[in-house]
Amino acid sequence: MEEPFNILVVGPSWVGDMVMAQSLFIVLKQQYPGCRIDVLAPAWSLQLLQRMPQIREAIPMTLGHGQLDLLGRMRIGRGLRSRRYDRAFVLPNSWKSALIPFFAGIPRRTGYVGEMRYGLLNDARLLDKSRLTMTVQRFVALAGCDISDYPFPRLAISPEQQQAVAAKFAANSETKILALCPGAEYGPAKRWPIEHFAKVARHMHQQGWQVWLLGSDKDKVVAEQINALSEQVCRNFAGSTDLAEAVDLMSLADAVVSNDSGLMHVAAALDKKLIALYGSSDPGFTPPLHPDAEIITLKLDCSPCFKRECPLGHTQCLTDIAPERVIAAIPH
Structure with a gap:
């Protein structure tokens, strides 16, 4: 196939997975330097996606997560036909x-069989979970x-974007910044205790650091x-920013402490000193993609359980991670 050619990627629905998908975008650009990659995404x-240099255009998915709307997907797919995509990755x-690439008439449609998608995908792969143990491996394997x-993913934040977000939120980076990310949308079994986060915040504030709290509106109460x-030593941005602003603010931080969450993957992709806390989830499956990220997990017999709430009612996989251990991992 002559280059350049057009590729459509149907993106995932979680922040962390979307960050990890950048590894696939990078691989495609390495294989086909002239290709144009568009991503259909929430x-x-x-x-x-605008902070991923490999992407030409991010196309909004107008249907809600979980919504079938067969006619709506047919309409979106047919609306994409004029773009003449040569290949799709689902x-x-x-x-x-897999419906939209099918309705768009894209000649080669690649993805895992998943929910018996033979026909919708004409390049359907069987997923070998024993070989592809990590999410990022499953993404890049689709490109061979x-x-x-x-x-590894690498988000690109320009100095102008940093200056704009700093001006909007009256933030300064004259002193060191620790970003705390206490949320985890999946459920409480992935959240380090608030008391532990608070102890880290007080200690680092006493060391002269700024402490920022980042998260979505769902994390505002926490x-x-x-x-x-x-004792109000933190600057609380949770619920006051959109995702792009949270990413740009995080780009100003010197270190990040995070639960296993989308913002954890963002921190890794921003090349930050990252301390990642794992409880009910598996750092072998969705680790932060950074060679120097420090993963703290207790490896209890009951974890990872992958549950939203601790089935034993104690969440010791997280509560027993001492704040002192996290503090020691932050560069002073």
Whole structure:
């Protein structure tokens, strides 16, 4: 096939997965330097994708997550035909996610069989979970990449974007900044205790650091509780920014402490000193993609359980991670 050629990627629905998908975008650009990559993705992710230099255009997915709307997907697919895509990569495993590339008439449609998507995908792959143990490996393997040597995501934040977000929120980076990310949308079994976050915040404030709390509107209450327990030493941005602003603010930080969450993957992709806390989830499956990220996990017999709430009712996999251990991992 002559280059350049057009590629459509149907993107995932989670922040962390979208960050990890950048490894696939990088691989495609390495394989086909002249290719043009568009990503069909939820509206919340568009500004995140704009910080990935490999992407030509982020196309908003106007249908809600979980919504079938067969006619709506047919309309979107047919609307994309004029773009003349040569190839599609479908990253979600759902049946409905393969419909739009099918209706768009894209000649080669690649993805895992997932929900029996034979026909919708004409380049359907069987997923070998024993070989492809990590999410990022599953993404890059679709492009035929060596799964032992995949590139790490790298978000690109310009000085102008940093200056703009600093001006909007009256933030300064004259002193060191620790960003705390206490949220985890999946559930409480992935959240380090607020008391522990507060202890870290107080200690680092005493060392002369600024402490910022980052998160979505869903994390606002938890962030307020941490700030109250830390005697209001934090600057609480949770719920006050959109995702792009949170990313740009994080780009100003010197270190990040995060639960296993989308912002954890963002921190890794921003090349930050990252301390990642794992409880119910598996750092072998969705680790932060950065060679120097420090993963703290207790490896209890009951974890990872992958549950939203601790089935034993104690969440010791996280509560027993001492704040002192996290403090020691932050460069002073």
